[in-house]
Amino acid sequence: MAKARALDKRRKAIRNIRKITRTMELIATARFKKAMDRAAASTAYTKRITALVADLANAGASVSHPLLEPRSEVKNAVLLVLTGNRGLCGGYNSNVQRTAFARLQELKASIPHVSVEVSGKRGIAGMKFRGVTPDATYLHFEDKPRFEEVEVLATKYLNDYLTGKIDRLDVAYTKFENIARQQAVVETLLPLAAIDGLETPGEKTEAAEGAKTAKAEVQYEFLPSAESILEEVVPTSFKVKLFKCFLDAAVSEQIARMTAMKAATDNANKIIKKLSMTYNRARQSQITGEIMEVLGGVEALKNK
Amino acid sequence: MAKETEITAPADQLRVVVVTPEATLVDDLADFVALPLFDGEIGIAALHSPLIGRLGFGEMRLKKGEVEKRYYVDGGFVQVADNVVSVLTNRAVDAKDLSAAAAESQLEAAIKQKADTDELLAIRDRSIAQSRAQLRTIRHAK
Numbered sequence: 001m002a003k004a005r006a007l008d009k010r011r012k013a014i015r016n017i018r019k020i021t022r023t024m025e026l027i028a029t030a031r032f033k034k035a036m037d038r039a040a041a042s043t044a045y046t047k048r049i050t051a052l053v054a055d056l057a058n059a060g061a062s063v064s065h066p067l068l069e070p071r072s073e074v075k076n077a078v079l080l081v082l083t084g085n086r087g088l089c090g091g092y093n094s095n096v097q098r099t100a101f102a103r104l105q106e107l108k109a110s111i112p113h114v115s116v117e118v119s120g121k122r123g124i125a126g127m128k129f130r131g132v133t134p135d136a137t138y139l140h141f142e143d144k145p146r147f148e149e150v151e152v153l154a155t156k157y158l159n160d161y162l163t164g165k166i167d168r169l170d171v172a173y174t175k176f177e178n179i180a181r182q183q184a185v186v187e188t189l190l191p192l193a194a195i196d197g198l199e200t201p202g203e204k205t206e207a208a209e210g211a212k213t214a215k216a217e218v219q220y221e222f223l224p225s226a227e228s229i230l231e232e233v234v235p236t237s238f239k240v241k242l243f244k245c246f247l248d249a250a251v252s253e254q255i256a257r258m259t260a261m262k263a264a265t266d267n268a269n270k271i272i273k274k275l276s277m278t279y280n281r282a283r284q285s286q287i288t289g290e291i292m293e294v295l296g297g298v299e300a301l302k303n304k
Numbered sequence: 305m306a307k308e309t310e311i312t313a314p315a316d317q318l319r320v321v322v323v324t325p326e327a328t329l330v331d332d333l334a335d336f337v338a339l340p341l342f343d344g345e346i347g348i349a350a351l352h353s354p355l356i357g358r359l360g361f362g363e364m365r366l367k368k369g370e371v372e373k374r375y376y377v378d379g380g381f382v383q384v385a386d387n388v389v390s391v392l393t394n395r396a397v398d399a400k401d402l403s404a405a406a407a408e409s410q411l412e413a414a415i416k417q418k419a420d421t422d423e424l425l426a427i428r429d430r431s432i433a434q435s436r437a438q439l440r441t442i443r444h445a446k
Contacts, residue, residue: 041327048323048392052383055356147325151394163423218385223341223357229381232358236380239394243325 004286007279011272018268024088025261031143032254038144039176039247046240050196053233055218061226063195065234066162070191074167077111078157079104079186082173082249083123085139090260092174092253093122095184100172101130103186107170143254145246154239161190173245174252182252187245195237313387318350320366322375322391329396330366330375337389338365339382340437348389355384359393361437363444374399376441378434399445402438411435 081100083093100123107114115135118124124137140149160166169190174182222229313319313333320337322330337348340362348355359380366373380393414431418424 038326042325044328045323045325045392048383048390049381052356052381052392055383148395159423159427162427163421218354220383220385221353221355223346223355224343226356229356229358232379233381236392236394240325 004279004282007275007282011275011279014268014271014275018265018272021261021264021268025258025265028089028254028258028261032251032258035143035247035251035254039251042240042244042247046196046244049233049237049240053195053230055220056222056226056230056233059220059222059226061230063227063230063234065231067158067190067192067234067238068195071167074111076113076115076166077107077168077170078160078166079107079114079116080169080171081116081118081120081123081127082141082171082245083118083120083126084249084253085121085142086257087122088260089253089257090263092256092260093120093126096172096174096249097123097126097130099184099186101132103170103172104132111168141246141250143250145243145250147243150243150246151239154242157190157242158235158238166190171242171245173249174256176248176251176255179255182248182255189238189241189245192234192238192241195234313350315387316350317368318348318352319388320391321388322364322377322393322396324393324396330391332366332368334366334368336365336367338363338367339389339391340364340377341382348384351387352384352389354386355382357382359391361434363399363437363441364391364396374441374445376402376438399441402442402445404439404442407435407438407442411439 079100081096083096087093104114104116116127116132117136117138118127118134119138119141121139124134127134138153157166157169161169168188170186170188172184172186175185176182317333317335318337320330320332320334321328335349339346339348339357340360342358342360345362346357359377359382361379362377364375364377366375376395376397376399377391377393378395380391383390383392411432414428414435417428417431419428
């Protein structure tokens with residue numbers, strides 16, 4: 001009986017685990033939907049800003065802004081790593097860290113002073129394990145990053161960049177491409193590469209021309225001037241980009257957790273099935289053994 | 305945010321859309337909008353000519369019939385076209401929800417801050433203007 005009972009105990013334990021992973025999966029699904037809605041809400045803003053920039057560009061405005069110009073000599077760089085506060089989400093945290101660490105080595109090779117800033121408990125622990133002490137850590141960005149919170153950070157970076165305290169800002173995070181695909185990437189946010197709507201590759205101008213013919217050209221009055229408005233768009237565009245990084249990271253974390261917990265639940269199901277089979281077999285063989293014993297006893301008595 | 309339903313405004317009204325990076329705060333019809341531009345207030349009524357402007361910190365008023373709503377707008381941009389006023393701002397708060405204490409402490413911190421270069425001076429001026437505009441909006445809302 002000993003073996004069968006042990007098997008039954010294990011099966012119960014795994015049922016408990018399944019209950020937990022299943023619940024976590026459901027929670028992650030709910031959170032993911034919320035995070036997704038937030039990301040969708042923020043695209044309304046980005047879309048309008050892009051349209052505004054396109055209108056300004058149509059009016060012939062061009063912009064030169066310190067945030068857009070790469071520094072000739074990069075002395076101080078910052079690498080911001082966005083990870084989760086919690087584990088149990090598959091390769092989410094380790095992927096970001098691996099990409100970030102590779103970039104960190106690269107930066108350290110060419111730039112005299114690189115500081116690392118980490119958001120999320122997991123990332124902090126991971127960096128410590130790799131022997132890197134972060135210069136700043138943030139724990140308050142949960143699955144619902146707020147723009148106000150991100151803006152504080154963004155303003156800090158902007159001010160540091162403008163006053164020359166930093167020459168470059170890289171952000172390592174998990175980019176959300178679609179529900180089935182998220183990728184850990186490192187992007188250089190400062191200096192800003194380009195502003196959406198202002199760049200003019202082939203397809204973009206075509207789209208802009210399409211919009212132009214559809215709406216006829218609107219003659220805008222600019223207050224104070226197209227250039228000055230564009231200049232103001234640049235820092236806003238940076239803030240929104242950073243916010244988008246945080247939103248993407250939050251959405252990706254929930255998806256990663258959802259998939260990881262789904263896999264765990266499926267696995268638990270499989271193990272339970274297997275254990276049930278072994279358990280039944282063990283029980284059956286035990287019963288057979290007992291019958292044989294009884295029959296043996298009967299035979300022995302008959303022979304007397 | 306499944307689908308954006310476009311409200312088309314009648315000729316004597318205009319549609320006002322206030323968008324922040326977090327959410328679309330207002331999407332409504334109004335008779336008249338007053339906005340804080342970078343150098344003073346602008347009033348926009350229906351059928352205003354197309355305009356793109358830079359916003360400052362200050363109070364936005366939406367007037368619809370007899371009802372007047374007040375918001376605090378934290379910089380950004382405004383675009384007027386086709387009887388639609390789009391306000392793009394980092395932060396828009398109902399004037400009643402502003403915290404006077406937070407604004408005052410920001411003002412104090414900003415005034416104390418040392419500014420010995422042009423950049424730092426600009427940053428400080430910005431912070432001062434922002435907190436003063438908040439205090440002003442709070443006063444008006446009372």
